[in-house]
Amino acid sequence: MNTLSIRNLHASIGDKPILRGLNLDIPQGEVHAIMGKNGSGKSTLAKVMAGHPDYTVTSGDVLLNGQSILGMEPDVRARLGLFLAFQYPMEIPGVTIANFIRAAVQARLPEGEELEATEYYAKLYAKMDELSIPRAFTSRSVNEGFSGGEKKRCEVLQMAMLQPRYAVLDETDSGLDIDALKVVSSGVNALRGPEVGMLVITHYQRLLDYIVPDKVHVMAEGEIVLSGDKDLALKLEAEGYDWVTAKN
Amino acid sequence: MNIVSQHQISSDLPAWFSEQQKQAWTEFQSVPQPTRHDELWRFSNLKILDLARWHLASAPADVDALLARSRGLSDLAAKLVFANDRLILREIKNLPEGVLLLPLEEAARDHEALFERYFMKHPTLLGSAKIAALHRAQLKTGAFLYVPAGVKVEKPIELWHWSEGDHIAIFPHTLVVCEEGSSASVIDHFFSMNNEASFVAGVNDLIVKADAHLKYIAVQNWSRETTAFHLNTTGVGKNAVATSLQLNLGGRYIRTESNSRLLEEGARSVMLSINPMDADREVDQRTFQDHLAPSATSDLLYHNALDDRSRSVFSGLIKVGTAAHETDAYQKVRNLMLSDEAEANSMPGLEILADRVRCSHGATSGELNQDELFYMMARGIPPQKAAKLIVRGFFETVLRRLEEPSLEKYFGHLLDRRLALG
Numbered sequence: 289m290n291t292l293s294i295r296n297l298h299a300s301i302g303d304k305p306i307l308r309g310l311n312l313d314i315p316q317g318e319v320h321a322i323m324g325k326n327g328s329g330k331s332t333l334a335k336v337m338a339g340h341p342d343y344t345v346t347s348g349d350v351l352l353n354g355q356s357i358l359g360m361e362p363d364v365r366a367r368l369g370l371f372l373a374f375q376y377p378m379e380i381p382g383v384t385i386a387n388f389i390r391a392a393v394q395a396r397l398p399e400g401e402e403l404e405a406t407e408y409y410a411k412l413y414a415k416m417d418e419l420s421i422p423r424a425f426t427s428r429s430v431n432e433g434f435s436g437g438e439k440k441r442c443e444v445l446q447m448a449m450l451q452p453r454y455a456v457l458d459e460t461d462s463g464l465d466i467d468a469l470k471v472v473s474s475g476v477n478a479l480r481g482p483e484v485g486m487l488v489i490t491h492y493q494r495l496l497d498y499i500v501p502d503k504v505h506v507m508a509e510g511e512i513v514l515s516g517d518k519d520l521a522l523k524l525e526a527e528g529y530d531w532v533t534a535k536n
Numbered sequence: 537m538n539i540v541s542q543h544q545i546s547s548d549l550p551a552w553f554s555e556q557q558k559q560a561w562t563e564f565q566s567v568p569q570p571t572r573h574d575e576l577w578r579f580s581n582l583k584i585l586d587l588a589r590w591h592l593a594s595a596p597a598d599v600d601a602l603l604a605r606s607r608g609l610s611d612l613a614a615k616l617v618f619a620n621d622r623l624i625l626r627e628i629k630n631l632p633e634g635v636l637l638l639p640l641e642e643a644a645r646d647h648e649a650l651f652e653r654y655f656m657k658h659p660t661l662l663g664s665a666k667i668a669a670l671h672r673a674q675l676k677t678g679a680f681l682y683v684p685a686g687v688k689v690e691k692p693i694e695l696w697h698w699s700e701g702d703h704i705a706i707f708p709h710t711l712v713v714c715e716e717g718s719s720a721s722v723i724d725h726f727f728s729m730n731n732e733a734s735f736v737a738g739v740n741d742l743i744v745k746a747d748a749h750l751k752y753i754a755v756q757n758w759s760r761e762t763t764a765f766h767l768n769t770t771g772v773g774k775n776a777v778a779t780s781l782q783l784n785l786g787g788r789y790i791r792t793e794s795n796s797r798l799l800e801e802g803a804r805s806v807m808l809s810i811n812p813m814d815a816d817r818e819v820d821q822r823t824f825q826d827h828l829a830p831s832a833t834s835d836l837l838y839h840n841a842l843d844d845r846s847r848s849v850f851s852g853l854i855k856v857g858t859a860a861h862e863t864d865a866y867q868k869v870r871n872l873m874l875s876d877e878a879e880a881n882s883m884p885g886l887e888i889l890a891d892r893v894r895c896s897h898g899a900t901s902g903e904l905n906q907d908e909l910f911y912m913m914a915r916g917i918p919p920q921k922a923a924k925l926i927v928r929g930f931f932e933t934v935l936r937r938l939e940e941p942s943l944e945k946y947f948g949h950l951l952d953r954r955l956a957l958g
Contacts, residue, residue: 338914341906366916378911382929382936391925392915429929446915 290316290353292370292454292485297348298510299336306332308510309348316453317482321496322489323521324507325529330489331375333507334458338372339365352454367396369453373443373460379431385442386412386426389449396450415448419475436463437472444475454485461495473498493525506532538588539674539705539735546676548641552648560672567666576663579849579881580820584763584789590735592674593620593704602729606696609723609946613691619698619729621676621706635689636682640709643680651680654713654743658769662793662822667765671707671737678709681722683748685715692721692943699736699758700729708738714748716773721751721943726766728759728786736764746774746800751938753780755950758787760815766792772832774800781808781938783947784819785954791820798825798832798860807836808938810931810947812954813846813878823852825867827860827890836867839934841927842878853885854897860890867897872930874904874923924955 292314299307306329314320324330336343337350339362349356357365380388389412394403413423419441431439440460447455457476461469476499480486488499496504496518504521506514506529514520514532524532543561545554569585570577596602596619603625606617614637617625623639631637636647643651660668679695697708710724728734736758744750758764764787772778784790796805811819825834840848854865871880882899904923912922931951935944951957 338910340910361919362910362913363916363918363922366914372914374911374914378905378908380908380911380926380929382932383925388912388915388925391912391917391921395916395918395921429932450915 292487293351294337295349295351297336297350298346299332299343300346301332301343305346306510307336310511312505312512314454314485314487316485318502319480319486319488319499320503320505321501321521322487322505322507323491323493323524326491328507329510330507331458334372334456334489337370337456338362363395371447371450371452371455373447373455373457375459375462377431377439377443379429381429381432383430384427385430388430389446392446392450412449415445418448418478419445420471421445437465437468440464440468440472441475444472448475448479453483454487455479456487456489458489459491460488461490461492469495469498493521496521508532537591539590539592539670540587542592543673544592546641548676550645550648552652553644557673557675560669564666564669564673567669569666570663574663576822576851578851578883580791581789581818584791587670587735589703590705591703593699593701593706595622596620596624596698596700596729598700598729599624602698602700605727606698606725608694608725609692609942611691613689613693615694615696616679617696617698618677618679618708620700620704621708623677630691632687632689634684634687636680637693638680640675640678640680640711650682654711654741656739656741658741658771658795658797660767660793661795662824664765664767664791664793667737668739668767671709671739671767674705674707675709676707678711681712681720683714683718683720686717688718689720692723694723694725696725696727697738698727698729699734699762701734702732703734705735705737708736710740712741712750712752713743714745714750716745717747719749721940722753724752724754726754726756726758726764728757728762731759731761733761734759736762738764738766740766740768742768742770742778742780744770744772744776744778746776748773748776750777751779751940751943753783753938753943753947755783755785755947756787756790757785758790760786760788762787763789764791766790768792768794770794770796770805771799772797772803772805775802777804777806779806779808779938781810781934783950784809784811785950787817789818789820791822793822795824796826796834798827798829798834800829801831803829803832805834806937807834808934809838810934810951811838811840811848812927812931812951813840813848814843816845818847818849820849821851825852825854825865827854827856827863827865830860831862832860833864834866837934837937838869839872839930840870840880841872841874841930842880843874845875845877847879849881850899851883851885852897853887854895856888856890856893856895858889861892863890863893863895865893865895869899870930871899871901872904872927873901874927924957928952928955928957
């Protein structure tokens with residue numbers, strides 16, 4: 289039961305079908321990677337799971353520990369334990385990181401219970417130290433004027449503070465140089481554990497040198513066309529995606 | 537007796553001042569009412585000019601309760617509290633020598649030459665000359681702050697103007713003079729004691745001489761039944777900086793007129809406004825950035841968030857006079873539309889008569905950014921809370937322009953309370 293299950297998922301944007309019968313099971317405690325060419329539907333899968341209003345699910349289901357989440361608003365899904373690290377995190381002018389994460393943590397408390405500010409900041413600063421994020425960041429507006437690496441570190445910081453049961457990382461490596469990639473990856477690895485299932489979406493094998501997956505899936509034309517262990521990523525890197533498509 | 541038919545002159549005021557008040561009363565009676573054909577009243581709600589409903593205020597009933605609620609910043613230089621145009625508290629904690637902070641009647645009596653030199657010297661150009669004349673005629677008291685040359689008042693000075701009573705009218709007045717090289721911060725509070733209908737005709741005039749720095753913040757939180765005019769002129773001298781913020785939290789119908797004059801080379805005027813609006817509230821703002829000298833800067837930033845059936849009007853003119861070469865003048869009004877029934881009217885204007893000028897002006901209207909909303913919801917924040925946070929952030933970007941963290945924090949708390957953000 290402790291699984292994030294995607295069952296025969298079909299989704300479109302406007303009239304255009306993007307996901308065409310996708311099946312995938314991510315048990316808690318495992319890290320799965322999805323690789324695929326641009327346009328294969330990887331990012332759409334991430335957004336559909338999180339509940340982005342631009343996409344319509346035409347059939348299939350997504351179950352979080354057995355419970356269907358497709359009818360739920362994005363915030364309800366998030367509070368159930370689903371986290372999406374965005375490929376392009378939004379800038380929110382005038383809202384500080386500290387207040388933003390605080391609102392997210394507060395939203396998980398029972399009605400009427402107030403977040404204890406001292407404890408919150410102690411935890412926030414500890415997580416920031418782990419991710420080498422300077423303290424001054426707390427008073428900056430969310431993602432505003434951030435470098436690519438700072439945005440991705442901020443995503444991982446949010447994940448660390450919210451402790452999701454399932455995390456979907458959408459192209460977390462895009463726009464990162466090798467140093468930033470190492471910092472972000474070690475932040476993600478620190479969150480691995482028996483209580484967390486992760487889905488790492490990436491175009492390049494490089495990220496998987498640092499976040500080593502238990503399973504690797506290849507996506508094409510809106511479905512999973514091949515699954516294997518971490519060596520599959522190396523083979524894709526060496527031989528390209530056409531090999532998979534030709535095989536099918 | 538209403539404020540249109542009864543003219544009452546306070547016996548506390550010196551004869552020279554009363555004489556001016558009589559003239560102002562005559563002027564009030566002779567100036568015609570604006571009409572909807574008047575450009576400065578375009579899109580305005582003319583019902584607010586129905587003045588016969590309002591009566592002169594009697595003394596406040598519960599002074600203790602008013603004082604108990606006159607609490608702003610914890611660390612202050614001084615505080616004056618007025619209620620129904622009467623001084624009810626004068627608290628001087630830490631004012632440097634030579635600084636005058638006086639009720640207007642004392643200033644007119646004991647510092648006649650000084651006070652007379654600055655009192656309502658500039659005409660009201662943005663539509664409410666009749667209201668300004670009424671204000672001058674019916675004035676009883678107000679705040680006069682004089683900061684001598686070179687004196688820096690480190691901590692803020694707080695002024696409070698309360699209204700208490702149904703269908704009363706009050707005439708709050710604030711005059712600030714910062715002499716050469718001086719500096720001060722003034723927070724002017726405009727609050728209603730109860731949810732009663734009232735009328736306010738307020739004037740604030742700011743004179744900022746060469747190299748002086750003044751921050752002036754008007755926090756308006758009138759009752760939901762209040763009609764208020766706040767008429768401002770600001771004069772900025774050589775290399776001086778005037779920063780003013782209007783934080784309009786309350787009121788039913790609010791009209792502000794802000795006339796900022798860049799009088800000498802290198803003068804800088806920052807004009808800010810934050811307007812959270814809901815229900816059927818209306819905020820009508822008229823501004824004039826009047827560049828009279830070279831190499832000066834004016835920078836206007838107004839942010840309105842409009843919910844329910846609220847309505848905003850903005851009309852602003854940047855005028856760069858023939859001598860005002862190398863001017864930098866900016867004007868930006870942003871309307872965040874939170875409801876289909878809300879209405880924003882913006883009329884930016886520009887008139888350039890000099891060379892080598894950098895000007896920009898513009899008004900934008902937009903809805904909540906759906907991608908920002910989704911991002912916040914994807915973190916578990918419920919949509920209503922997320923929307924409030926986005927609105928709060930929209931206002932915070934204006935507050936940051938105060939460049940004074942302790943003030944940003946104080947006004948931030950007031951906005952949190954206004955938006956019911958915990």
